[in-house]
Amino acid sequence: MKLIAIITPKGFQIDFDYNSKGSLSIIEENFIEAYNNNLFKALYELSLENKKSDLSPSMDFLYKISKSITTGLIKNPQIEFARENINFSLDNEEITRLVSICPYIIGSEYLNNHWIELIVSELVEVFKNDIKDFVGTVDEYFSKKGCNLHIPGRIYFHLVESKKEEYPFAFLATYAQLTEIKGKVKHIPLKNALIEYKNDNDQLLRLLATVNKATEKSSFISEIMESGEIFHPLAMSIEDAYTFLKEIPIYEESGILCRIPNWWKQKSNALKLNVSVGNNPSFVGQEALMDFDLNIALGEDTLTKKEIEQLMAENEGLAFLKGKWVEVNHEKLQQVLLAYEQAETLMESKDLSMIEAMKLQLNAHKLLKISEHECDINVTEGQWFDDVLNNLKNPEKINEVSCGNNFNASLRNYQKQGLSWLYYMKQLGLGACLADDMGLGKTIQVIALLNYLKENKKDKSLLIIPASLLGNWEKELIKFAPEIKYYILHSSKTKVSQDYNEDFLKDYQVIITTYTMISKQVWLHDINWDLLILDEAQAIKNAGSIKTKTAKKIKSSFRIAMTGTPIENSLSDLWSLFDFLNSGLLGTSKEFSLLVKQLKENPEGNKNLKKVVSPFILRRIKTDKSIINDLPDKVEMKSFANLTKKQGALYASLVKDLNNKLNDSEGIARKGLILSSLMKFKQICNHPDQYLGENLFIENESGKFARLREICETVYERRERILVFTQFKEMTEPLNEFLETIFHHKGRVIHGGTPVKKRQQIVDDFQGEDYVPFMVLSLKAGGVGLNLTAANHVVHFDRWWNPAVENQATDRAFRIGQKKNVIVHKFITQGTIEEKIDLLMEEKTKLSQEIISTSQENWITEMSNSELLELFKLAIPK
Numbered sequence: 001m002k003l004i005a006i007i008t009p010k011g012f013q014i015d016f017d018y019n020s021k022g023s024l025s026i027i028e029e030n031f032i033e034a035y036n037n038n039l040f041k042a043l044y045e046l047s048l049e050n051k052k053s054d055l056s057p058s059m060d061f062l063y064k065i066s067k068s069i070t071t072g073l074i075k076n077p078q079i080e081f082a083r084e085n086i087n088f089s090l091d092n093e094e095i096t097r098l099v100s101i102c103p104y105i106i107g108s109e110y111l112n113n114h115w116i117e118l119i120v121s122e123l124v125e126v127f128k129n130d131i132k133d134f135v136g137t138v139d140e141y142f143s144k145k146g147c148n149l150h151i152p153g154r155i156y157f158h159l160v161e162s163k164k165e166e167y168p169f170a171f172l173a174t175y176a177q178l179t180e181i182k183g184k185v186k187h188i189p190l191k192n193a194l195i196e197y198k199n200d201n202d203q204l205l206r207l208l209a210t211v212n213k214a215t216e217k218s219s220f221i222s223e224i225m226e227s228g229e230i231f232h233p234l235a236m237s238i239e240d241a242y243t244f245l246k247e248i249p250i251y252e253e254s255g256i257l258c259r260i261p262n263w264w265k266q267k268s269n270a271l272k273l274n275v276s277v278g279n280n281p282s283f284v285g286q287e288a289l290m291d292f293d294l295n296i297a298l299g300e301d302t303l304t305k306k307e308i309e310q311l312m313a314e315n316e317g318l319a320f321l322k323g324k325w326v327e328v329n330h331e332k333l334q335q336v337l338l339a340y341e342q343a344e345t346l347m348e349s350k351d352l353s354m355i356e357a358m359k360l361q362l363n364a365h366k367l368l369k370i371s372e373h374e375c376d377i378n379v380t381e382g383q384w385f386d387d388v389l390n391n392l393k394n395p396e397k398i399n400e401v402s403c404g405n406n407f408n409a410s411l412r413n414y415q416k417q418g419l420s421w422l423y424y425m426k427q428l429g430l431g432a433c434l435a436d437d438m439g440l441g442k443t444i445q446v447i448a449l450l451n452y453l454k455e456n457k458k459d460k461s462l463l464i465i466p467a468s469l470l471g472n473w474e475k476e477l478i479k480f481a482p483e484i485k486y487y488i489l490h491s492s493k494t495k496v497s498q499d500y501n502e503d504f505l506k507d508y509q510v511i512i513t514t515y516t517m518i519s520k521q522v523w524l525h526d527i528n529w530d531l532l533i534l535d536e537a538q539a540i541k542n543a544g545s546i547k548t549k550t551a552k553k554i555k556s557s558f559r560i561a562m563t564g565t566p567i568e569n570s571l572s573d574l575w576s577l578f579d580f581l582n583s584g585l586l587g588t589s590k591e592f593s594l595l596v597k598q599l600k601e602n603p604e605g606n607k608n609l610k611k612v613v614s615p616f617i618l619r620r621i622k623t624d625k626s627i628i629n630d631l632p633d634k635v636e637m638k639s640f641a642n643l644t645k646k647q648g649a650l651y652a653s654l655v656k657d658l659n660n661k662l663n664d665s666e667g668i669a670r671k672g673l674i675l676s677s678l679m680k681f682k683q684i685c686n687h688p689d690q691y692l693g694e695n696l697f698i699e700n701e702s703g704k705f706a707r708l709r710e711i712c713e714t715v716y717e718r719r720e721r722i723l724v725f726t727q728f729k730e731m732t733e734p735l736n737e738f739l740e741t742i743f744h745h746k747g748r749v750i751h752g753g754t755p756v757k758k759r760q761q762i763v764d765d766f767q768g769e770d771y772v773p774f775m776v777l778s779l780k781a782g783g784v785g786l787n788l789t790a791a792n793h794v795v796h797f798d799r800w801w802n803p804a805v806e807n808q809a810t811d812r813a814f815r816i817g818q819k820k821n822v823i824v825h826k827f828i829t830q831g832t833i834e835e836k837i838d839l840l841m842e843e844k845t846k847l848s849q850e851i852i853s854t855s856q857e858n859w860i861t862e863m864s865n866s867e868l869l870e871l872f873k874l875a876i877p878k
Contacts (some may be wrong), residue, residue, distance in 0.1 A: 003028050005058040006641075006719045007107030007546055010120065012038060013719065013771055018744050019570070040122040044070070047123070048147040057571070057600070058101040064603060065098055065116065069123050069857065071756070074142065074149045077176045077257060078158075078185050084132040088124050090116065101603040104567055104574065105611075109621050144445035153210035153255040156187060159236070159244055161261060161325070167235035168320075175207060191231040207446065210255035215531045217250045242317040242327075263299075263325060263350060270327070271336050272297050272376035273343065275364065277357045278385025289351035290385060292360075294343050296336055296377045297378065298326055308337055336375040354430070355585050362595065363587065388428070392615035395421035404451035409444060409480045412630045414620055418445040419630045421618050422560065423452065426531070431581025433537070435619040438564040438714050438793075439635040440627065440822035443476050446562065447531060451481040453531070454509050461531040462524065464551060467492065467514045468706040469535060471640030471830040474512075489521060490512040492642055502527060515539050521551045532556035536710060537563040540580055541573035543589060552580050565717045567617075568663040570720060571596050574613065581616060622792075622821045634810065636824045638838070639711070639795075641703035643685070643829055648874065650684045650691060651832065655873050671861040674868065677858060678833070681872060685829040686731060686798055697734040704797060704827050705738060711825055712742045715793055716773060721766070722793040725809050727779040727800055729753065735776045747774035752781045766790055779809055788812045795825045801837055831875040 002020040006013045014035050024032070027049055034042035046052075047066030055063060073079065090098075095116045102111055134141045139151040154176040162170045174187040197204035211230065214224040215236050220243050224230045236244070248258050274297040278290040296303045301322050303311075311319060311326075312333050319328045346368060352360070360367055364377040381389060388581075391398050395417040403411065403419065411419065418434065422445065425432040436442050453459045465473060470490055477486055487508045488494055500523050505511070511524075518524055532554055534540065540548040540561075560582050567574045578585050586592045599605045622629050639811045643651060658677050665673050683691040687702040699705045708724070715722050724735055729751045735750050748762045766772045767790045775788065779800055794810050810824050828834045863871065 002056040003032065003059050004056050005062045005105065007105060007110045007115070009110050009115075011122065012043075012062065012107075014039070015719065015771065016744065020056070027056045027184065027781070028055045028059075038126075040119075041126050043119070044123050044126040048142070048145045050146065050148045053301075058105040060600065061101070061103055061105060061603070064101070065119055066123060068094060068098060069120050070147075071149060072129075073124065073127060074147075075152055077154065079150070080138050080151055081176075081185060083138065084128040085861075086124065086128065089118070090120055100607050101168065102601065103599065103606050104571065106717070109623055150810055151332060152252075152253060152257050154207060155210050155255075156191070156257045156259060157244075157251055158259045159261065162235065166234060168235055169236040169238070169241035171234040171236050171241075173211075174232050175374055189231075189233075194231060200701075206355070206620045213254040214251050214256060217249050217254075220244065220247060221251070234777065238318050245318075270299075270376065271303075271332065272378050273336060273339050274302070275343065275351060275360065275368070275377060275379045275685060276382050277360060277379065278354075278388075280384030281384055289355050290382070291351055292347055292357075293382070294340060294347060298322065298339055299324065305337070305340075308333060323431045332375070335373075338377045339368075339377075342370055342674060354385075354428070355582055357381075358585055358612050358615075359587070361608050363591075383820065389550070391424060391617050392421070393559070395424075395618060398424045401452060403448040404454060404481070406483050407448060407451045407481055409448075411448060412441070414627055414630055415441050415445050415448075417450045418442075418618060419452070420622075425616075426558045429558060430616060431561070431578075432562065433561045433577065433581060435563050435567070435617050437619075437621045437718075438711070439622065440620055440631075442562045442564065443473070443479045443535075444480060447476055447480050447484075450484055450510060450531075454481075454484055459509065459530040460505055460527070461510045461533065462527075462529045462556070463510055463512045463533045463535065464515055464518060464538065465512065465535040466706075466710060467516065468703060468710060470512065470514070472638075473535070475638070475640055477510075484509055486510040486512055489517055496521075514553070515547050518554065519546060525554055527555070529556040531558050531560070533560045533562065534580070535562045536565075537561035537577060537580075538565040538713075541570070541576050543572065543576040543579065548576060548580075552583075561573065564714045571599075577615070578613065585612065585616075601804075628821060631821050634822050634824055636826065639707050639825045639827050640835075641685075641707040641827060642866065643703055643831065643874075644688075644701050646688045646701050647703065648682055648829065649828075650688055651681065651874050654680055654684065655869070658872060659869055662868065674861045677872070681833050682798055683728070685832055686726070686728070687734070689734075690728065690731060696732075697738065699738065703829060707827065708735075708738070708795065708797070709742055711795065712739060713775070713791070716743050719771060719773075719795060721772070721791040722774045722795060723777050723791045723812060724774060724776045724795045724797055725806075726776070726797045728798065729778050731797070732776045732778055733834065739774045739776070743773040745771060745773050747776065748772060748790070749776045750781050750786070751778035763788065777809070777812075779805065786812045791827065792821065793823050795827065797827050799826065799828070799834060799838070801841070803841070833872055835875070836871055 001022065001024060002017045003024065004015055004017045006015060015034065020729065023778050027046070031042050031046050034045055043066045045061060046063055047070040049063075052060070052063055069090065072090055072094070073086070076086065076088055079086055092113070095113050098116055099111060099113060102108055105111075131138060131141055137151075142149060142151065154374070156174045156176065158172045158174065160170050173190040175190055175193055176185040177188050193204060193207055193409040197207065211221065211225060213416065215225050220240070221230070225332065245260065245264050248260065251258055274295045275292055276294075277292040279291045279293065296305075296308060298321065307321070311321065311328055312330060314328045316328050316330055318325050321327075356367065360379050364370075364379050365372045368377065370377065398417070400416060401420045401423045403409075418436065422432055422434065426449075434442050434445065436445075450461060453461070463473065467490065470488060470493060474486075474488065474493075477484055485508045487510070489496060489500075489511055490513060496517075500521065505527070513521065513524070534551060540551050542548055561577055561581055563577075567577065571592075575586050575589060579589075587595070590798070595605070599609070622628060622631065654677065658673070661673055662670070680691055686704060687697055689697045689701070697705075699709070712722060726732060732749050732751045736747055739747055748766050750759055751764055754762070762775075763786055766775050766788060775791070777786075791812075796806055796809070799808055806826075809821070826838075828838050860868070860871070
């Protein structure tokens with residue numbers, strides 16, 4: 001088991017990865033113990049670890065951020081002088097670098113420069129509080145912490161460019177001295193130290209200790225130290241300057257801080273091979289063959305072969321070329337030249353497909369058959385390819401596509417962009433991952449695409465979904481795109497046989513089936529589908545499962561994966577998803593595993609991985625400013641569940657029993673019979689065990705439990721919080737126990753029997769900083785005096801059939817001041833009284849008004865026997 005980090009707007013949270021194997025390392029155990037007391041103190045202590053264990057990518061990212069902060073803090077020349085008054089911040093360049101190397105991590109949408117600055121200020125505050133009470137030097141403080149970083153001395157070496165032709169560089173040694181302004185230092189030429197400490201030889205030796213240490217490894221520093229030149233400004237030749245620059249690691253290791261030109265520090269003028277792909281494709285589409293151009297670059301300038309050969313003729317060291325200094329390294333030059341010629345030969349022999357062009361970002365050295373040690377390779381996109389990728393990353397730039405004729409909905413702006421993006425991907429033949437946050441309408445965007453494509457009667461689509469979503473998809477298709485001809489291939493809807501063939505498809509545009517059915521219906525694999533869609537595509541995250549392998553074998557021209565579950569937790573999940581969408585983009589499983597190992601050693605590669613993957617993923621989240629203004633405050637969704645066989649049998653039996661008793665009942669007895677039956681039907685829809693009075697509550701015996709799992713798994717992946725309402729007190733504990741198995745955390749329960757004094761503590765727990773992911777509430781108890789705005793999901797597990805009561809409960813999560821958009825899931829068991837009453841409410845009939853005007857179900861008792869039986873009987877699909 002590993003620790004994982006979750007980014008939050010106020011910092012971070014820590015949780016356990018329950019899918020990982022093994023036990024926590026000592027470092028992780030120490031961290032979690034400290035974390036329970038103070039999260040930023042825990043992070044500060046982690047940053048002082050010299051050797052970290054095999055941390056998860058998200059924890060490793062936190063470690064690298066904190067390490068960068070404490071390393072910078074320790075190297076700050078003011079630290080010994082200022083101590084608890086130190087002012088420290090990372091420079092913008094380092095902050096930007098840290099943001100760019102972030103791996104896939106939960107909550108990464110909150111990660112920006114401001115977030116890094118927040119972490120910096122918190123860790124610096126921890127240091128200030130610690131050092132305030134420490135008696136001793138700052139260096140001793142860090143030594144006692146077991147940190148192998150040491151406070152640098154006060155000596156600085158400066159190297160700057162000069163305009164003198166013979167001596168184009170100048171060197172100066174300085175030392176830092178505290179000013180009258182508290183915590184501020186100034187740099188004084190080292191020769192002043194001879195005057196300041198002329199009567200205190202010990203002080204002078206202590207000041208020069210770092211220089212003396214450097215002389216042990218550097219003959220260059222040893223010479224200028226012995227000659228006394230180190231105490232004076234020094235004009236430097238190209239050769240001496242080159243020696244100095246190469247020896248900087250020696251000086252810094254000795255505790256000397258160096259100020260040098262940016263072009264050496266950043267290696268911005270280093271030689272590299274530039275590869276530009278996709279200026280003029282042979283044709284458009286996934287198999288488009290793209291040309292690629294090569295050149296050798298020096299910073300932003302391009303060098304010809306002749307200029308490289310001129311550099312080869314120079315002595316090794318530094319050379320002034322095209323207005324800038326560059327390093328002349330004959331071996332490096334020779335390698336770059338050979339790499340260029342090698343890639344040139346490859347370029348003449350083949351063009352690249354679109355997928356190969358994208359892979360070039362990740363594996364340029366391998367694809368061009370050039371060793372990583374030979375030269376740096378910089379891959380850029382040509383004009384056409386750049387335009388394509390720009391469209392994919394910015395769907396608002398794509399030409400808008402209509403929803404097709406007779407589409408019964410108005411899409412929001414971001415949904416229109418999603419539709420256009422999906423169609424654009426289809427035209428390119430590239431697999432698309434629609435990964436919008438739950439509640440943003442992934443289903444309606446795909447239905448809009450299917451409705452647009454229905455004009456071409458030849459297009460055949462296969463939609464694969466979990467069985468629990470069959471009802472949802474059917475309802476949405478009927479509601480929004482009634483002209484789409486679909487067929488549900490599942491035993492709960494149709495009599496399934498093995499006699500299907502291609503002729504059968506002529507009458508349908510969309511075949512809907514489940515992940516379980518695709519391995520049973522072999523004929524599905526004989527057809528090359530125009531469109532293959534996977535909903536809840538996290539179902540194929542396990543690359544080794546039969547379900548995943550079967551889905552990947554189905555032939556199709558275009559593929560869509562729909563998932564609201566982030567891909568942040570495991571890169572193996574990412575590989576499996578893309579092996580389905582665009583096979584080969586991330587290489588083989590073995591190649592990708594090797595890449596993941598390389599990312600641990602060199603997190604800079606995360607930038608390239610994201611660059612390759614991001615064009616194929618369209619993910620909008622509720623916190624996006626461009627999205628949140630386009631959303632209502634409450635997004636209400638109907639979640640349809642199917643009855644299991646056991647539920648169906650009990651339901652049918654109860655209808656039969658009611659039919660037998662109705663004719664013999666009158667007056668109060670009849671009314672009591674109807675209301676008690678109504679309660680029993682609701683119980684059966686919830687779970688057979690509630691009706692039977694048993695306490696097992698097995699998950700697969702209830703359609704609602706299956707639907708609740710799917711919703712809550714996504715909520716947990718996002719580390720969000722949810723309220724689950726039921727009108728039955730006896731259901732609160734079974735739901736609580738079930739939800740614990742999903743969230744791996746304890747939730748909270750409030751019902752009519754919960755003491756009033758205890759309720760506030762429960763609310764405070766749920767609203768607090770610690771992750772309490774869910775609360776189960778009985779509807780009436782949860783509808784009074786509670787403020788639960790930490791939740792941004794609400795589930796009505798069973799319906800009260802009174803909008804006023806349901807809205808009052810929902811508003812526990814949605815109140816004035818709520819900064820989240822609340823998603824309300826209203827559970828409805830398909831084919832039962834729950835669905836029929838929901839339809840009556842939706843159609844706003846006279847009966848609906850009666851429902852709304854009362855808090856009870858007494859209106860049902862006024863129905864005739866035939867009306868009652870029609871309302872209660874199970875509607876089995878034809």
